[in-house]
Ligand SMILES: NC(=O)C1=CN([C@@H]2O[C@H](COP(=O)(O)OP(=O)(O)OC[C@H]3O[C@@H](n4cnc5c(N)ncnc54)[C@H](O)[C@@H]3O)[C@@H](O)[C@H]2O)[C@@H](O)CC1
């Protein structure tokens with residue numbers, strides 16, 4: 028008997044898998060349509076490039092390989108330049124790492140590390156510095172570690188009247204704020220040198236450091252917003268998928284929790300949800316949000332408020348069985364105290380909730396995550412898809428939204444279409460998230476996702492919050508699948524959120 032029972036379960040799981048593979052086929056079709064409709068970015072910000080770099084690694088491409096390729100393509104560009112001297116200025120980040128690789132391929136010249144070896148930030152840069160030190164003992168590569176610009180006065184003297192190549196591997200996409208010393212003085216010195224020595228050729232790696240007047244910049248994969256006109260783009264082995272797949276690079280780009288912050292600075296989330304029929308949904312969303320946000324409020328009807336005596340939440344009660352028009356003003360007033368509202372979990376679908384959602388959104392002008400029943404009751408005719416909204420539909424809700432993919436530029440809101448793969452898109456971006464498994468189709472996991480995205484959205488922008496929410500939710504589900512098989516609950520999922528954040532912090 029048991030045997031038959033087990034094989035029956037096996038057959039059912041196969042059917043689900045079969046269906047989901049078929050459905051996933053349609054997901055990939057939709058994904059490809061979106062990739063066509065949403066113009067690919069020609070130019071990326073340094074922050075976007077850092078996410079692409081990290082997600083290339085998430086897809087299995089080691090950074091040290093990319094660094095090797097980067098150094099090689101820069102070397103290829105300068106190897107035929109006639110020069111008596113080569114000076115490679117290197118920072119302590121991966122831009123400097125590229126410089127070490129350039130020096131190795133050149134096989135000659137002076138490497139000036141601006142900082143101490145112990146301050147080199149990453150494994151891949153450290154490894155390349157070690158190789159240089161091994162070579163420096165025997166070959167004609169010289170290495171110098173400096174703290175202040177005066178230590179390279181002799182080099183600037185020498186370069187006054189020499190045919191020379193200067194490589195700027197000081198700072199790349201990791202630049203933050205105004206250029207600090209000693210980089211500032213070094214950049215000014217090189218710019219002055221260029222004025223008196225016409226035989227000085229300055230090459231910047233990836234990005235010009237500060238206002239360095241490089242003769243040539245070789246930038247990797249895509250032009251950066253901060254590149255100068257004369258930058259040329261070179262491939263270094265980063266696949267396009269690194270720009271389309273959600274990975275740990277997105278998580279690394281989230282606003283970091285500020286340890287010195289006081290209550291509320293790390294996000295305040297108001298869950299507006301629940302009804303006489305469903306009281307669990309807003310609680311799941313609230314519990315998920317409270318794993319990340321400082322302050323979580325729940326605005327709901329009597330039944331939910333009476334059932335909930337959880338000290339973690341600030342409760343706001345409205346009379347009645349469902350949210351309705353008469354509650355809109357009060358909800359708008361409470362929402363003023365929060366960064367983001369999560370709307371719809373457990374609302375129920377009826378005229379009352381329909382009236383509440385449409386009237387509330389008409390007057391509410393801040394951030395909102397719109398989930399579940401709220402998605403189902405919005406009147407989408409001439410609906411303004413504000414950039415302040417993140418929608419989290421599953422397939423049927425997505426169909427109900429009836430998004431016109433031919434007018435994708437109108438869709439300023441971010442949409443998370445949940446499925447075997449989640450597709451996250453808006454007018455300017457599209458990404459696909461592969462974390463997660465069939466265990467996540469249970470009721471309640473959508474409420475967890477909505478609360479999670481709400482907490483991230485409180486202090487980050489919509490698209491990265493949606494991508495990271497989908498990734499974290501799915502990854503938590505994957506950890507649970509390993510531990511418990513498919514039988515994990517939404518509460519298990521919520522408890523796993525901190526573990527996922529810890530893995531990728
Ligand atoms: N991440 C990757 O996968 C790859 C990165 N590559 C290179 O790595 C670079 C990015 O490396 P990182 O993210 O490590 O950062 P960077 O090496 O661009 O810069 C970070 C370093 O510069 C310092 N710095 C930042 N802003 C400064 C300022 N305003 N004044 C003074 N110092 C400042 C930082 O303290 C840090 O030491 C890219 O531009 C590219 O050249 C390449 O190796 C290709 C692969």
Ligand SMILES: [K+]
Nearest residue numbers: 195198232234
């Ligand atoms: K540079």
